[in-house]
Amino acid sequence: MRFIRLIFVALLALVLVGVALANRGAVTLSAFPANFGQFLGGTWSVTLPLFLVIFVAFALGMLAGLVWEWLREAHIRREAKLRGAEVARLEGEVGHLRVRHAAPRDEVLAILDEPASAPRPGVNRASLPVAR
Structure with missing residues (x-):
């Protein structure tokens, strides 16, 4: 080039x-x-x-x-600046919500996130189908 x-x-x-x-x-x-x-x-x-x-x-x-x-193009630059500030504000809010809501986990999501090798209370391992 x-x-x-x-x-x-x-x-x-x-x-x-x-x-x-x-x-x-x-x-x-x-x-x-x-x-x-x-x-x-x-x-x-x-x-x-x-x-x-x-x-x-x-x-x-x-x-x-x-x-x-x-x-x-001044109005385009002004609009881009406003949108950029709004995006930064919303990203900060999403980050704050992720931190705030990370502790109380949903039981269904906790079961799905749990590793397969850990035994679940009240579940008989022998009755579960084996994936091959």
Whole structure:
């Protein structure tokens, strides 16, 4: 699995280097439409290589998707936390009940749990069928 991951990372690096070499031209990135930035004071534009604009846009899109999914699944994480606390409480209660009710045993269960070699009071061993 580590080898496959290494091959994937190497291929991804080759593709990214290829995109960067193919898109080295400078582009002007403006924050506002034409001449609108003058009203706010400043140029509000920057000149960057195209591959850098592509990579930053991709990274910002990934970050936006990550935040979106994290917020969307918040109710699922909250519900899982509540269910986990309830499971822990119920497991503790079951453990407490097992300890509390272990002493007074049912007579039928005590007979079933008793080893076969121990003689039972009031039972004639000679009259019992023999299992072969």
